[in-house]
Amino acid sequence: MSWLKQTINSSVGAKSIVALTGLAMVGFVVGHLSGNLLVFGGPDAINGYAAWLRSKGALLWGARVGLVAITGLHIYFTIRLNLLNKRARPIAYAKKSYTRASFASRTMVLSGLLSLSYILFHLAHFTFRVTSPEIAALGHTDVYQMLILSFSSPLVAVTYIAAMVLLGLHLNHGLSSLFQTLGLNHSKYNPIIRSIGPVLGSLLAAGFMSIPVSIMLGILK
Amino acid sequence: MKLKLHIWRQKNAKSEGRMVTYDAPDVSTHMSFLEMLDVVNEGLIAKGEEPVAFDHDCREGVCGSCALMINGVAHGPQRGTTTCQLHMRQFKDGDEVFIEPWRAKAFPIVKDLVVDRSAFDRIIQAGGYVSVNTGGAQDANNLPISKESADQAMDAAQCIGCGACVAACKNASAMLFTSAKISHLGLLPQGQPERQRRALNMVQQMDKEGFGNCTNQFECEAVCPKEISVQFIARMNKDYLNASVCGPDPGKKAGGED
Numbered sequence A: 001m002s003w004l005k006q007t008i009n010s011s012v013g014a015k016s017i018v019a020l021t022g023l024a025m026v027g028f029v030v031g032h033l034s035g036n037l038l039v040f041g042g043p044d045a046i047n048g049y050a051a052w053l054r055s056k057g058a059l060l061w062g063a064r065v066g067l068v069a070i071t072g073l074h075i076y077f078t079i080r081l082n083l084l085n086k087r088a089r090p091i092a093y094a095k096k097s098y099t100r101a102s103f104a105s106r107t108m109v110l111s112g113l114l115s116l117s118y119i120l121f122h123l124a125h126f127t128f129r130v131t132s133p134e135i136a137a138l139g140h141t142d143v144y145q146m147l148i149l150s151f152s153s154p155l156v157a158v159t160y161i162a163a164m165v166l167l168g169l170h171l172n173h174g175l176s177s178l179f180q181t182l183g184l185n186h187s188k189y190n191p192i193i194r195s196i197g198p199v200l201g202s203l204l205a206a207g208f209m210s211i212p213v214s215i216m217l218g219i220l221k
Numbered sequence B: 001m002k003l004k005l006h007i008w009r010q011k012n013a014k015s016e017g018r019m020v021t022y023d024a025p026d027v028s029t030h031m032s033f034l035e036m037l038d039v040v041n042e043g044l045i046a047k048g049e050e051p052v053a054f055d056h057d058c059r060e061g062v063c064g065s066c067a068l069m070i071n072g073v074a075h076g077p078q079r080g081t082t083t084c085q086l087h088m089r090q091f092k093d094g095d096e097v098f099i100e101p102w103r104a105k106a107f108p109i110v111k112d113l114v115v116d117r118s119a120f121d122r123i124i125q126a127g128g129y130v131s132v133n134t135g136g137a138q139d140a141n142n143l144p145i146s147k148e149s150a151d152q153a154m155d156a157a158q159c160i161g162c163g164a165c166v167a168a169c170k171n172a173s174a175m176l177f178t179s180a181k182i183s184h185l186g187l188l189p190q191g192q193p194e195r196q197r198r199a200l201n202m203v204q205q206m207d208k209e210g211f212g213n214c215t216n217q218f219e220c221e222a223v224c225p226k227e228i229s230v231q232f233i234a235r236m237n238k239d240y241l242n243a244s245v246c247g248p249d250p251g252k253k254a255g256g257e258d
């Protein structure tokens, strides 16, 4: 298995793990959003979906464990690579100008780490329900009411919206970048590859944001 | 025209360096950047000071030795141009110009603006040989090569090993250079027998030298004087991953190796 160790420890191998785990997380995010949008179908739609998910016991737990492992790998390898990168330039330039690196690409560590703190808050809020006694009192059956209750607080709603801006930013670079990392760069596909980050990243962010926004505007109540 | 220059001065590899400000009172727009530095150095020598050390050789954009970070951009403001081919008409009277060496752990400073780029040589050496069969001379045209592959191989082979890609990258990554060197052989039929081994060994050597990792910002492509495309980095990634999964087992010696 020395080949596996060698690959994982190499620059190209480690970065491809970042890309693959990133892609897997995007897969989760797409599924998560599709489920969440059922809130627009009314209480029965989303509560029914939540009940169905919970009825899958073992499967649900398998997916959760997998997701935590994937996220852990993503974070481990990005931090590892980032430290190596810092070490590769011990003395900074007195003057350095960027010629083409996008804002999103320059803020990946920040958008990633802020996303991480958001994910932890999000789990405490909706999964473990430890952030407020009102939510804890609702039990696990009324997801719809939990959303309405939570996002009627402007502070919570704005936090969620801001977090989605960060996710959109992270994916703006990440979703396009992962193709290059995995070796796909071809003039036939580059127009699609270049736009998939900004387009899909914004769509996903906008999709998630639509829920707190609709609740704040009273469209969902 | 008059310029104010901020130049990195460092006595030797071990001493500490700092930015020193010099006036260049009489710069002609026809001078190349290096000629401008020559004039500054003549002034320093006349005053009995140590001239600024910088690397140069061909002064016509082919050798890759002139390595200067000019106002935070490797090889300065003109795209697709080495420092030696950069002319002072790119600047205007009164400009302040910051001149620094390439900064990377893998490129230690020798003196002032001169860095040691032998890490690049070691990456090339790690690539090893290309099989050349002995025997009667073959007909020059008996290896079919598609026009696209030939063009791409020639594009990759244009790399002059200047190191601007490393200098411009926020991670001091050498992936544009290494990928160009891997690709110009990997695209041709003559480079196939060792293709996987070459990708593995060159990437491994690149990592060992202490270069950083690519974050796909493509600053390298923007400053490369030969406009080498980041397409080659994707190609290297693909070759490396393919060689890692399907290629030779590093735990096993090939026949004949000891």
Ligand code: HEM
Pocket (backbone or CB within 6 Å): A015, A018, A019, A021, A022, A023, A025, A026, A029, A071, A074, A075, A078, A079, A082, A105, A108, A109, A111, A112, A113, A115, A116, A119, A170, A171, A173, A174, A175, A177, A178, A179, A181, A182, B214, B215, B216
């Ligand atoms: C949980 C905390 C997270 C951290 C700390 C984090 C950090 C990072 C960092 C530092 C990079 C490398 C950026 C670069 O190359 O400059 C990266 C890339 C990436 N991330 Fe994240 N990220 C996180 C969450 C996520 C999430 C939730 C997703 C997807 C939904 C995601 C998707 C991606 C993708 C697709 C890439 C691009 C990989 C590539 O360039 O090949 N990340 N992440």
Ligand code: SF4
Pocket (backbone or CB within 6 Å): B158, B159, B160, B161, B162, B163, B164, B165, B166, B176, B177, B180, B220, B223, B224, B225, B226, B227, B228
């Ligand atoms: S890839 Fe371009 S910038 Fe990098 S060493 Fe080769 S010629 Fe210089």
Ligand code: FES
Pocket (backbone or CB within 6 Å): B055, B056, B057, B058, B059, B060, B061, B062, B063, B064, B065, B066, B082, B083, B084, B085
């Ligand atoms: S001196 Fe040879 S490329 Fe500039």
